[in-house]
Amino acid sequence: MECRVLSIQSHVVRGYVGNKSASFPLQVLGFEVDSINSVQFSNHTGYSHWKGQVLTADELHVLYEGIKLNNVHHYDYVLTGYTRDTSFLEMVVDIVQELKRANPNLVYVCDPVLGDHGSMYVPENLHPVYKNKVVPVADIITPNQFEAELLTGKNISTEKDAVEVMDLLHKMGPDTVVITSSDLPSRLGDRFLVSLGSQRTLMPDGTKSTQRVRMEIPKVDAVFVGTGDLFAAMLLAWTHHYPNDLKTACEKTFSVMHHVIKRTISYAHGKTKLSIILLTVRSVSPKHDVSTPMLHSRYGVLCPPNTTS
DSSP: OOOEEEEEEEEEESSOOOOOHHHHHHHHHHEEEEEHHHHESSSTTTSSHHHHHHOOHHHHHHHHHHHHHOOOOOEEEEEEEOOOOHHHHHHHHHHHHHHHOTTTTEEEEEOOEEETTTEEOTTTTHHHHHHIIGGGOOOOEEEEEEHHHHTTTOOSSSSHHHHHHHHHHHHSSEEEEEEEEEEEOHHHHHTTEEEEEEEEOOOOTTEEEEEEEEEEOOOOEEEEESSSHHHHHHHHHHHHHHHTOOHHHHHHHHHOOOHHHHHHHHHTTSSSOOOTTTOOOOOOOOOOOOHSSEEETTSOOSSSSOOOO
């Protein structure tokens, strides 16, 4: 049965971020992807120079109305990422709500792109829109630590803090929360990065079960762009296949990330110094990396999930 995704995020002419990072891997895994570009830039804004256009809310509305007039606005998933305009983001919320009325089973996967490492790289007025309007209608969110702290107003210094932050995000709306990266110390040493996830599942008796996972991922000494876009797309795909098993979905997602990043580094090796290069994740890596990710306990969940009522 066809599974269709509406992906609303950035587009670059050169490189693989946003829709160019997310669409092909999803297609490899059998999803039909309809893309709307929130921005169209020459390249990622991390470069010294970039040019391009930002789609307005009115322009987004026109595109969506065209889809509706042809009665082809039936979706199983909505995936959103980078945008720079508040009215555009508010229009996204309106579209998601309308699509959910048409299909109550629709799942909205939101990467709340705000910033990282203590600073924002989108206009600050997007923050309250994400917090008050976007997150409440999302089903799955994939913030990094900075974004999770920004959305909840709570700092993360310990794993207990991270769990409390994920619980706060649950209360805001989403049933699945994955903090994609954090500054928490890894049990395996400083060469590993810690990610945490939490998933609430409604039980037959009406109670909610919460599954927690902690992942230790090998660090790579290079600066990448496009990883968040690829991560959100792959989490969408693997939670589709394992809707009540966050552990397996995260294992497969991080395995895809690991393989694609390693292949990206291999591709870039010798072209310039990895310590200073702005590497774009090559999501057009061989299909095998995406469709059949190898599981390895080093890259997966290192503690069993906790289930509570």
